[in-house]
Amino acid sequence: MADVLANLASSMTLGKDEAADVPICQRWVIPLIIEMLLDDTNVISVLPVDAEEWRQLLIDYLEHEKFPDDLRHHSEIRRRTPRFLYYKRTLYRCSFERVLLRCLGEEEANQAMEEAHSGVCGAHQSGPKLHFQLKKMGYYWPSMVKDCLEHAKRCQVCQFHSNFIHQQPEPLHHTVASWPFDAWGLDVVGPITPKSSAGEAYILVATYYFSK
Known part of the structure; x- marks a missing residue:
């Protein structure tokens, strides 16, 4: 101001x-x-500004213990504020790993997603990976999961270079071996004592390696 x-x-x-x-x-x-x-x-x-800044409701309560005019938000503010910290005119949120995440507004969130997704060090990650990367960088806003998924879907570079399967679906076909005897193993077992009932003293064993 x-x-x-x-x-x-x-x-x-x-x-x-x-x-x-x-x-x-x-x-x-x-x-x-x-x-x-x-x-x-x-x-x-x-x-x-018509859109209400989500951080200002928490800042008003943390700094002045001021509730919004809408009575329905009173219990929500009391429930959410224990995980937030207002320090040097900046709002932070304590994560489950006990790390302070800087809270971002709408414009700052868009800039952070653009830089993390397609910036100098961006790798055009998917939505969940982008959300994990932003939390690792130390940022937070309430709708970051949904915003990251939508931002990854709207990326034109990802749409052009994604790993899509362009082949039309068709029924599967059995593979016929071109050389039916290229992987066979032969061995002779014998002599057998006593001989078999038919009088054979040797056995020829043939094994197809593919089907055993």
């Missing part, structure tokens, strides 16, 4: 003895500075 106010002050062209009031409607706002010259006055428009 201090940076936003400093940018507003530097963009206004007021005289030495002139002053202007800038109303702040919400805490999380995006300033849209419009330079218009209307009767030597400065016009500044502020557009509030």
